[in-house]
Amino acid sequence: MEPYCNLEVDVNGEETFFVDKTIIAQYSGKFDKLFGKSSGARGKLKVIFNDFPGGAEGFELMLRFCYNNGTTDITPSNLLLTRCAAEFMEMKESVAGVSNLFEQTEKTLQEINFWTWSGLLIALKQCQNVSSVTDSSVVLEKCLDTLVGRLVLASEASPCPSSCSTDSSGIRFSCDSKSSESIKTNSSRTTWWFEDLLFLSPLLVEMLVKSMLSRKLDHVVISKFLLYYQKAKFSTATTDEKCKIIEMVLDMHYNLDHGSISCKNLFGILRVTLSLNISKCSRNKLENMIGSHLDQATLDNLLVPSPYGIRYLYDVNLVLRILKAFLHGGTGLVTPIRMRKVAGLIDLYIAEIAPDPCLKTSKFLALATALPDSARDSYDELYHAVDMYLEVHSQLSQEDRVKMCCGLNYEKLSPQAYLHLSQNTKFPPKSAVQALISRPAKLNNLLRPTPSTTPYNNSPCSSGKEDKTSEQDVLYDENFDVSADNEKLRTHLQGMQCRVMELEKICKKMQSQMEKITKSKVSGQSNARSLPKLCS
Missing domain, CATH: 3.30.710.10 (Potassium Channel Kv1.1; Chain A)
Known part of the structure; x- marks a missing residue:
């Protein structure tokens, strides 16, 4: 031997x-x-x-x-x-x-076209196990191409490749018992193969999906497979493996049609990624995809908790990024109808986060002013959100309070909102006057003018010594008949008169002081007196 x-x-x-x-x-x-x-x-x-x-x-x-x-x-x-x-x-x-x-x-x-379905799967497993070998790429490419070809024909004809005896090239298919059992337990002819391909690594799934895209397989089916794969593999995957899987799922979805995945599923993926350290590129792709579906989202979708280390109750920065992605979706994609839907959703979100004591004014304003004025037919919801924010953040300075009103369009407030604003002491007086001057007709619509009403100069807050200004003429150029049933409305109106006159007095005092200073400088007086401190 x-x-x-x-x-x-x-x-x-x-x-x-x-x-x-x-x-x-x-x-x-x-x-x-x-x-x-x-x-x-x-x-x-x-x-x-x-x-x-x-x-x-x-x-x-x-x-x-x-x-x-x-x-x-x-x-x-x-x-x-x-x-x-x-x-x-x-x-x-x-x-x-x-x-x-x-x-x-x-x-x-x-002769790969004559292999059974299980034979193809076994060959793919071998390719996955020896993926480091250069020559395996030839076999892998051939196996993937054949497998996808059968899936395309199966989706067009029947749920099982074996039932397609021949194709246009005369190639016969065969189907083993395992595939038959799998099909029997799944009534859908487009998803019978999902379970069979769960053994594939994320890298091979990526190659498979790219081949599917080149062969024009239905994007909705591809999306369903990716979500099925992600959910099934997560049950036993480590944290690092989960990151690789979710990044592959996001990268592949980014190449699909926008309508192939629902907004609900995208937010489901988002919540899965909250505990994972996925790449910034993949996270941006996810936020961009969500942005393209933002008009389909609900308030619950947006209420994502803030990441660790952020004091806000909800992740406002995330919503701002998604909103930016929506606005930059491309010309023609953001229609007026979609814009109004998103505006309504954002108003609900702003109202939800307004009571958060840790929410900065800058973040609130960024959300309130992110959408163009044309997106809202009414600013009532946003006004009430600002009112709630000012109530919770009572320590805000007068300057910050004025900034909070920058996102409001007073001309798009309802008459009821005008009346509420007239007696709202949380708003700076300047903003209230600006609102009342901008559209006085809003108030007039709530009242019925009649010649027998009490004129403005008989108001309890008026003074016979004070001259009427142009603002008064604009606001009170009509006589109103306030009946007993409208007693509350009379109180609101009188309150507005008082606030307007108070502001006018302050302005006159300031003008008087400025004139004295100017005269003092012209005459060369050296002992100029300082301005008195006036309440704002």
């Missing part, structure tokens, strides 16, 4: 094989070059391989070919390992009229 076991081969430290070097060198170009003319010499030799593709299993497949006179049974389950071993051992030359091992694997690969 000694002459027949004259070569010891250590394969990747996994296993040691004792073989006849003459037989191996007959089929292997690598061994033939290695031993040369000494192939017939006596004595044992030892060869160590540290990077043999497929390890001991691949080397054994190659040995079977050599010891069986150049023939072997090549199946989808061993095709890749056999092909990689043949490539590594340089078995591309025919010997004694017998085709070489590499040619035989190539012939089997060309």
Whole structure:
């Protein structure tokens, strides 16, 4: 037996094989070059391989070919390992009229259209296990292309590839028992294959989806598969694996049609990512996709808790970014109807976050002013949100209170909101007067003018010594008949008169002081008196 076991081969430290070097060198170009003319010499030799593709299993497949006179049974389950071993051992030359091992694997690969569904899956598993081997990419690409082709035909014709006996090229399909069982348990003809492909790694799923896109598979089906894959794999995945999975799902969805995934599912993905440290690029893609669906969102969708370290109750910065993505969705995509829907949603959101004592004025204003004026037909909801914010943040300075009113369009306030504003002491007086002057007709619509009403100068807050200003003429140029039923309305009106006159008095005092200072400077007086402190 000694002459027949004259070569010891250590394969990747996994296993040691004792073989006849003459037989191996007959089929292997690598061994033939290695031993040369000494192939017939006596004595044992030892060869160590540290990077043999497929390890001991691949080397054994190659040995079977050599010891069986150049023939072997090549199946989808061993095709890749056999092909990689043949490539590594340089078995591309025919010997004694017998085709070489590499040619035989190539012939089997060309018959891939006749493989069963389970055969395709087994071949894909092999490709996934030896993905580091360069030659595996050829087999992988062929398997993916064939698999996607069957899915496309199945979606167009029937739920099972086997029921499509031939295609336009005369290629027959076959379907094993496992696939039949899978189809029987799933009534949908477009999702029967989801469970079968859960073994794929995120990298192979990405390659699969790209192939699906090139073959025009329905984007809605692709989206459903990605979500199914993500949910199924998350149950056993580590944190790092979850990040890779969710990033792949987001990247692939970003290449699909906008309508292929619902707004609800996008927010579902968003909540999953809150506890994961995914890449900034993937997070931006998610926020952009949500922005394109913002008009379909609900208030509950937007109420996302703030990240750790942020004092706000809800993640206002996230909503601002999503709103920005919506506004930059492209010309023609943001229609007036969609804009109004989003404005209504944002007003609800602002009202929800207004009571947050930690919410900064700048963030509130950024939300209130993010949308154009044309997005709102009425500013009542926003006014009430500002009112609530001012009530909770009573420590705001007068300057900040004035800023809070910058997002309001007084001309789009309802008459009821005007009346509420007239007696709202939380708003700065300047804002109240500006609102009342801007559209006095709003108030007039609530009142019925009649010649028998009490004139403005008989108001309890008026003074016979004070002259009427132009603002008074604009606000009170009509006489109003306030009946007993409108007593509350009379109180509101009188309150407005008082506030207007108070502001006028302050303005007159300031003008008087300014005139004195001007005269003092002109006359060269050196002892100028300082201005008195006036209440604002």
